[in-house]
Each structure stands twice: as structure tokens, then as C-alpha cells.
Amino acid sequence: MTVLDLKIDERAIITQINGNKDFHSYLLNNGIGIGTIVYKNYSPGFSGLISLTINGKMISLRQVDFQNIELVQI
Amino acid sequence: MQEILLIGKPNSGKTSLFNQLTGLNQKVGNYAGVTVDIKSGKLKDQQIIDLPGMRSLRSVTPEEKITKDFLLGKLGEAQIVFTASGTNLNDDLILFSELADLQIPMVLVINFKDELEKNHISINMHSLRDITGCPVLLVNSKDGSGIDELKHYIEKKGFKIPNSFCKSLYENITDQGIENNYVQSLSDGTQPVNISLHENDYLKRQKIVSAMVRSAVTKGEENEYLQSSKKWDKLLLHPVWGIFIFLTVMYFVFQSVFAFSSIPMDWIDGGMSNLSAWASSTIPDGWLQRLISDAVIPGIGGVVIFIPQIAILFFLLGVLEHTGYLSRISFISDSFLRKFGLSGKSIIPLMSSWACAIPAIMSTRIIDDPRERMAVIFASPLMTCSARLPVYAILIAVIYPNDSGRFFGSQGLMLLALYLLGVISTLAVAWYFTRRSKIPSNKFWSLELPVYRMPNWRNIWINVYQKTKSFVVEAGKVIFVISILLWLLASFSPKGQDFIQAEYTKYTASTEDSSQMNQEAFELEYSYLGYLGKGIEPVIKPLGYDWKIGIALITSFAAREVFVGTISTVYSIGSDEDATIIERLRNEVNLETGEPRYNYATAISLLLFYVFALQCMSTLAIVRKETGHWKYAIWQFIAFFIMAYLFALAAYQLLS
Numbered sequence: 132m133t134v135l136d137l138k139i140d141e142r143a144i145i146t147q148i149n150g151n152k153d154f155h156s157y158l159l160n161n162g163i164g165i166g167t168i169v170y171k172n173y174s175p176g177f178s179g180l181i182s183l184t185i186n187g188k189m190i191s192l193r194q195v196d197f198q199n200i201e202l203v204q205i
Numbered sequence: 206m207q208e209i210l211l212i213g214k215p216n217s218g219k220t221s222l223f224n225q226l227t228g229l230n231q232k233v234g235n236y237a238g239v240t241v242d243i244k245s246g247k248l249k250d251q252q253i254i255d256l257p258g259m260r261s262l263r264s265v266t267p268e269e270k271i272t273k274d275f276l277l278g279k280l281g282e283a284q285i286v287f288t289a290s291g292t293n294l295n296d297d298l299i300l301f302s303e304l305a306d307l308q309i310p311m312v313l314v315i316n317f318k319d320e321l322e323k324n325h326i327s328i329n330m331h332s333l334r335d336i337t338g339c340p341v342l343l344v345n346s347k348d349g350s351g352i353d354e355l356k357h358y359i360e361k362k363g364f365k366i367p368n369s370f371c372k373s374l375y376e377n378i379t380d381q382g383i384e385n386n387y388v389q390s391l392s393d394g395t396q397p398v399n400i401s402l403h404e405n406d407y408l409k410r411q412k413i414v415s416a417m418v419r420s421a422v423t424k425g426e427e428n429e430y431l432q433s434s435k436k437w438d439k440l441l442l443h444p445v446w447g448i449f450i451f452l453t454v455m456y457f458v459f460q461s462v463f464a465f466s467s468i469p470m471d472w473i474d475g476g477m478s479n480l481s482a483w484a485s486s487t488i489p490d491g492w493l494q495r496l497i498s499d500a501v502i503p504g505i506g507g508v509v510i511f512i513p514q515i516a517i518l519f520f521l522l523g524v525l526e527h528t529g530y531l532s533r534i535s536f537i538s539d540s541f542l543r544k545f546g547l548s549g550k551s552i553i554p555l556m557s558s559w560a561c562a563i564p565a566i567m568s569t570r571i572i573d574d575p576r577e578r579m580a581v582i583f584a585s586p587l588m589t590c591s592a593r594l595p596v597y598a599i600l601i602a603v604i605y606p607n608d609s610g611r612f613f614g615s616q617g618l619m620l621l622a623l624y625l626l627g628v629i630s631t632l633a634v635a636w637y638f639t640r641r642s643k644i645p646s647n648k649f650w651s652l653e654l655p656v657y658r659m660p661n662w663r664n665i666w667i668n669v670y671q672k673t674k675s676f677v678v679e680a681g682k683v684i685f686v687i688s689i690l691l692w693l694l695a696s697f698s699p700k701g702q703d704f705i706q707a708e709y710t711k712y713t714a715s716t717e718d719s720s721q722m723n724q725e726a727f728e729l730e731y732s733y734l735g736y737l738g739k740g741i742e743p744v745i746k747p748l749g750y751d752w753k754i755g756i757a758l759i760t761s762f763a764a765r766e767v768f769v770g771t772i773s774t775v776y777s778i779g780s781d782e783d784a785t786i787i788e789r790l791r792n793e794v795n796l797e798t799g800e801p802r803y804n805y806a807t808a809i810s811l812l813l814f815y816v817f818a819l820q821c822m823s824t825l826a827i828v829r830k831e832t833g834h835w836k837y838a839i840w841q842f843i844a845f846f847i848m849a850y851l852f853a854l855a856a857y858q859l860l861s
Contacts (some may be wrong), residue, residue: 157649159407160261162296166408172435175444179540182438182654184431186296189438189654191536196649 132204134181134197144168150199154203158200162186169202195201206252209359210276213288213305214297215258215459218316219242223255223347224667226356244671252361254283262303263403268573274780276307284364285311286355291321291328291343293658294422297412301337302370310364311339314355318345319657325424334420338368347661349752371409434529434656441533453539454530455556458521466513466560473513477506494698496689498723504688511563511668511823512673518557518564519672522571523665525553529655531571536652545632546639548574548650551581555631558588562824566831567672576646580638582831583841586824587634587817589627592765595624596815599769603790604808619812630848676827687822691763694734705731734759748814748850749807749857751795758820765820806860810853817849 137143145167148155158164162185170184174194182191213219227246244255257268264270285304289297292314301313304680315321315328321343340358344351358364364482408701441447485498516736527533531553539549546556552573557565565585572578589597597620605615639646697707709727731736738756745755753772761768772790793802819825828838 139840153648156263156403158841159403161651162260164404164407164411166411173438174444175442175447177444177448177540178442178536179543180536180652180669182442182536187293188296189431189434189656191652191654193650197279201259 132202134169134171134183134200134202135174135194137169137202137204139171139173141204142168142170143204145200145202147201148199149201150196154196154199161190162188163190163200166203206250207362207399208246208252208254208279208283209284210279210283211253211255211288212262212272212276212285212300213258214293214300216653217258217288217290217293217297218346219258219288220255221661221664222286222314222344222352222355223253224664225349226253226353226359227344243271248356248359258403259300261300269420272486276304276309280307280309283309284362285309285357286314287311287345288316291315291326292319292324294418295330295415299410301367302410302414305337305339305367305370308340308366308369310366310712312355312358312364313337313339315341315342315343316346316462318343320349327423329421329423329488333417336368336417336421337367346648347659370413371406393504431656434654437657438533438654441530442536446534447537448724451534454525454534455552458518458525458556461517461521465517469513470510473506473510477502477510481506492696497546499696500689500692501640501685504685504692504761508677508685508823511561511676514561515564515567515676516673518560519669520665522553522568523668524660526571527658527660527665528709529657532652532654536654539650539652541597545636547577547580548572549652550574551577551635555588558585558590558631561590561826562586562588562821563593563676564672566824566827567676574647574650576639576642576644579832579837580635582828583638583837584631584634586819586821586841586845587627587631589624589816590821592821593623593815595766595769596761597812599772599790600803600808600812602801604805606791623812623816630817652681675830682826688763691734691760694737695729695732695760697733698728698731699733701738707710729756748853749804749810749855749861751802754811758814761820763822765815768815768820804861806857809860810857813856814849814853817845817852819845 132143134143145165146161147166148158148163163169167185172182172184172189174181179194180191180192181197182189184190211219211223223244223246224543226248243257246253246255248681250594254275256272259269259272261269262273276285287301287304289301301311304311313333315333320326321328328343330341330343338553340363342355344355344357346352441450481498481502484502487496488494488497507746522531525534534552535549536553537549542548542551551569553571554565554569557568563586565588566582569578569581569585601616601619606621705728708731709724712727734756735752737759738752741755741759742750742752745751745758756769757768760771790803791801794800795802795804825838828841829835832838
């Protein structure tokens with residue numbers, strides 16, 4: 132599953148990150164790597180953004196980028 | 206002088222700490238070639254340097270690269286005050302562990318003591334000191350608690366090299382011994398990223414830091430401190446209410462820049478006029494008197510008059526930023542702006558441009574993507590700023606005379622059309638720029654939504670002071686010089702004063718027309734500027750303009766609103782009411798055709814010229830300052846001039 136499938140207030144752990152090296156590197160610099168626990172806050176349809184809580188911070192990424200992050204709900 | 210570098214992740218309260226340590230004893234300098242502020246200030250005999258926030262030593266955004274390069278260039282010399290947000294230790298200490306591997310003496314400062322207390326988080330400082338091996342202090346940069354202890358450590362040089370965390374990951378055992386390539390692995394940003402090494406490194410650090418935080422920090426329910434922010438976000442990011450609140454807030458900001466600045470701007474304007482009159486009456490008659498009263502004082506006035514707008518905009522932006530709402534505004538507007546190659550971070554500069562492009566261009570520093578930032582700097586002067594309003598008002602009144610008393614009329618529709626044209630052209634230029642520019646762009650976009658906090662007023666005021674000072678000092682120099690240059694061109698004639706006087710006497714004797722030119726207008730006609738106006742007449746004639754309009758185009762290069770004043774002078778009009786100006790413009794006859802000079806075609810052509818032309822030297826000066834060189838300012842001027850010319854030409858040729 133991806134973040135897009137996660138419902139609001141659900142938690143999941145990142146199991147795989149697809150995409151190129153730059154994307155991996157970008158996510159790592161934002162504290163997002165394999166094994167990171169994410170918590171979905173909200174994803175207002177109009178914005179095309181998804182807000183997650185990651186390592187105690189609320190971070191928003193664009194939906195298109197989230198498609199490359201695979202996770203398992205916990 | 207010993208250098209102390211303030212380093213931390215974005216939103217860790219680093220700049221607040223810097224302000225607490227240095228007060229107003231600060232200096233802002235741009236890093237060579239890149240427009241990022243590196244602030245430095247003094248604390249007794251120590252130099253405190255506030256570097257842009259960074260997420261990791263491996264980050265590649267321009268600001269983070271600056272911090273990394275600066276830091277690696279100071280290895281062995283500098284010491285670090287590392288700022289971590291008390292509520293985000295798990296994340297912030299990963300960067301701390303990277304710095305620890307550089308073996309630089311450090312003090313670890315845990316900030317936002319108040320938020321720790323509010324969220325029932327307690328930290329065992331002894332345990333953290335033992336694990337890290339360096340001094341650890343708990344401070345609150347908002348109210349200054351714990352700052353004295355930090356100052357004590359800085360003054361007594363109580364920094365210590367922390368325990369290395371993961372440096373061994375980069376050690377190779379060679380015949381010569383152990384070789385460590387950690388620093389080399391960081392400094393080569395042009396090489397492809399070794400993602401597995403990066404990932405291993407990150408995971409290892411994350412594991413160590415998590416264990417460290419678990420052993421030293423006791424906290425209540427996880428993410429408890431985020432709950433209140435999340436509740437607010439449910440309202441402020443709501444698909445309907447969120448947008449309504451956003452539009453209301455933006456209207457307030459936009460309106461405030463106009464409304465609250467008008468009175469102080471009038472004071473400055475009036476004060477400068479009085480000063481000019483005083484200089485004129487006090488200094489003995491001659492060129493020096495005219496230079497001071499007609500060029501130096503108005504030149505200074507042309508700079509300081511923008512202070513209220515800049516101060517108000519940056520004050521309001523500061524409040525929005527400190528409370529955390531600025532990020533929400535970016536969140537809400539991202540989807541719309543993405544269609545034009547921009548992101549939500551561009552919304553504030555773009556909307557600020559409706560008031561004035563100068564503070565708007567200065568506020569583009571909140572955009573972290575270099576290409577997007579340059580696109581906004583390039584396109585935002587096309588938004589209809591307040592200086593265009595006097596020009597629009599007069600020209601619209603000339604072509605639509607009978608509109609008074611109607612709520613919906615041609616005048617209002619024309620003004621609306623001009624505003625819309627400004628918005629459309631801004632977005633179109635930004636779209637084109639982001640597609641054609643070779644400036645590096647961040648491929649990915651993320652936005653941290655910070656927790657809602659009360660604004661730190663002290664920091665906001667320091668920022669307002671710094672931004673205003675920076676404008677006055679940097680852009681002011683250019684504006685001042687160009688003002689004097691325009692004055693010289695308008696005040697001196699290749700023919701000499703005696704010749705002009707004799708010609709004027711002849712002219713007044715030969716005409717009894719009550720609308721004859723006054724001496725001021727006559728002198729302007731014979732000035733270098735007058736000759737310039739006549740010189741450019743063949744170029745502007747296809748647009749429907751004569752040499753008198755040419756003079757106004759040249760003088761309004763200083764600022765668009767100067768058009769009105771120049772037109773008043775050129776047509777021998779005193780500085781009375783607008784109605785008189787409008788009447789005179791309506792009555793002005795084109796001697797070649799016998800038709801009104803300001804007919805529909807000419808007025809529309811002029812309006813379109815002012816929609817596009819970059820007739821504002823202050824904007825050019827601030828573009829130069831923000832981009833670091835003249836290249837973009839010159840391109841912008843030329844490109845907008847060509848657009849203005851072509852649109853004005855098309856309008857005149859089609860309508861006449």
C-alpha cells in the first residue's frame with residue numbers, strides 16, 4: 132500500500148521507497164527512510180498535498196511523490 | 206576573533222537564539238553569489254554566526270549547501286552551538302550526530318523549554334551530557350531563559366568535542382593505517398549520491414539517536430504537542446473554511462500594506478517637501494541649491510517613502526511566519542500555483558506585489574527553490590502595484606469621462622481589466638520562465654507545517670529593522686544616484702540659460718493664449734531631457750505618443766507615478782486638482798491630425814505600456830540586490846519594455 136491508501140489518523144511503517152537516488156536522498160534528508168513510522172494527518176483534495184507526522188514533525192509532500200513510498204499499516 | 210557557528214534544523218529557534226545572544230549588534234551579509242543571509246553579531250570578543258537551517262550534511266538545497274560549505278571551510282577553527290527543538294529531539298539529533306562526526310567542539314542547546322513543560326516532556330540533562338560528551342543546555346530563546354548560562358559557556362570557551370557516533374562507517378583500513386573518508390564523502394556535492402551508504406548512515410544514526418532519546422527523555426503520549434495544532438489545522442486547512450480564512454487573511458495583509466502605510470507615507474512625503482522648500486529658501490540661489498532641494502532631498506525621499514510599506518509587510522509576514530500560518534497559506538495555494546510552475550511558497554510575494562514589488566521581491570527569500578524564486582522575482586513586477594494607480598486613474602478618467610455616480614461603470618471595468626491583465630501576464634511570464642530557465646530547481650517539494658506558536662515580537666521587530674535597513678542602504682544607493690542623474694538631465698540645457706530666457710520672453714510676447722507654457726515647462730523642453738524626449742519621438746510615434754509623453758516616459762523610469770507630475774509640468778499645469786489635469790489632457794490637440802492627443806487609442810496604448818513596462822528604478826535596484834548582479838534586472842527591463850512596446854503598438858494601430 133502507499134500513503135494514498137492510508138486513512139486519516141492511521142499509522143504505517145515505510146517498507147520500500149521507489150524512484151531515483153535523488154528522491155531517496157531528498158526523503159532521507161527530510162527524515163523519511165525505510166523503517167520510518169508515519170501517521171496520516173489529512174489530505175485535502177483541493178491541495179493535492181498530504182500531511183503526515185514523521186519523527187514528531189508535520190510534513191507535507193505532493194501526492195505524486197507519495198506514490199513511490201510503500202508502507203505497511205501498523 | 207573566535208567564531209561560534211549557530212547550526213540547527215529549520216524551525217529549531219536558531220535565529221531567536223542568535224537575536225538573544227547578539228541583540229541589535231548584528232550585521233547581515235549575503236553569501237558570495239547566492240542571496241542567502243548569513244548573519245553575524247558580536248558577543249564580547251566572540252563572533253556569532255547564524256547560518257541557514259539545514260536538514261542534513263548531505264542536503265543539496267542552495268541554503269543547506271552554503272551552511273555545509275561554510276562549516277567544512279571552518280573545520281579546526283570554529284566551534285558550534287547546535288540548536289535542537291526540545292519537542293523534536295529524535296529528528297534534530299540526527300543532524301547533531303553528523304556534526305559530532307566532524308569532531309568540532311560543540312554545545313548542544315535544547316530549545317523551547319516552555320513547550321517541553323507544556324507537553325509534559327522532561328529531559329535528563331546529565332544522561333544526555335554523558336551520552337553526547339559535550340555540554341547540554343536547556344534554553345528558551347523566546348523569553349531568554351537559560352541564555353545567560355549559554356553566554357557563560359561561550360565566553361569561557363566551554364565547548365567540547367562530542368562522542369563520535371558513526372564515523373567508523375567511513376573508515377577504511379589500509380596499509381598505512383585507518384583512513385577516514387567521512388569529510389570527503391560530504392564535500393563532493395557534484396558526485397552521484399551513494400544511496401546505500403547514505404541510507405545505512407541514516408538508519409544507523411536514527412537507531413543511535415532513538416536509543417539516546419529513549420534513555421534521556423520522558424514524555425507523555427506520543428505527539429501530544431501536535432494535537433492542538435492538528436485541531437487548528439482541521440479548520441484552517443478545511444476545503445471550504447480554510448480557503449475562506451486564507452482569503453480573509455490575505456485581504457487583511459494586502460489591505461494593511463496599503464491602508465496603514467498611507468498616513469506615514471504622506472508624512473514622509475510632506476516632510477520631504479517641507480525639507481526641500483526649507484533648503485530652497487535657506488541655501489543661496491544657484492545650482493547647489495537646486496541640486497539639494499530638487500535632487501538630493503527628493504532622491505532620499507524616494508527611498509525612505511517605501512519604509513512604511515516594507516516595515517508593515519515584513520511585520521505581518523513575521524507574524525504569519527512565527528504563528529505557523531504562513532506554511533498553511535503555502536499549503537492551500539500550492540495546487541493552483543503548480544499549474545504555472547510555481548508552488549504555494551510563491552503566494553505571499555505575488556500578492557504583496559499588488560502593494561509594491563520592492564517588499565514583494567525581498568520576501569521571495571521564503572521560496573527555497575532557486576528557479577521558482579527567480580521566476581517570482583522576474584514576474585512579480587507585472588502585478589499591478591500601487592504606483593500604477595495614479596497613472597491608470599488619470600488615463601481612465603480621460604477616456605471615460607461620464608462615469609460618476611454609477612457603481613458599475615466603464616472606469617471600474619477598465620481598472621479591473623488592467624488588474625486581471627497584470628495577474629495573467631505575471632503567471633504567464635512565471636510559467637515561461639520556469640520552463641525555459643536553466644537555473645537549478647529542486648526536483649521535489651515538501652513543506653513542514655510547524656506547530657502553532659505565539660509570535661516572538663522581539664524577533665519580528667529585529668527582522669523588520671534588518672529588512673528595512675537593508676533596503677535603505679542597498680537599493681537606496683542606486684535610487685539616489687539615478688534620481689540625481691534624471692535631475693541633471695532635466696535641469697541643464699545644451700543651449701544655456703540665457704538662450705532659454707530670451708526664447709521664453711519671445712514666446713510669452715508672441716502668444717496671449719491663457720494656456721501658454723509656464724517657464725518651468727519651457728525650460729524642460731530645452732533641457733537635455735527635452736531633447737531626449739524629442740529624440741525618442743520617432744520611436745514612440747507609432748504608439749501615438751509625442752515628445753511630451755516621451756519626456757514623461759523617461760522621467761517615470763524613476764517611478765511610474767512620476768508620469769502624472771511630469772505630464773502636469775509639461776502641459777504647464779500647476780499642482781492643483783486632478784480634474785484640471787484631466788481637462789488639460791482631454792483638450793490637448795494632436796497638431797498633425799487636429800484630433801485630441803489623448804484619444805481612446807493613445808490612452809489605451811499608454812495604459813498597456815504601463816501595465817508591462819518596468820518603469821521603477823527601485824524595483825531594478827532591489828532585483829540587483831536580491832539576485833546579486835545586474836544581469837536579471839537588465840533582462841527584466843528589456844523584456845518588459847519589449848512587451849510594453851509591442852502591446853502598446855498593437856493597441857494604437859488597431860484602435861486608431
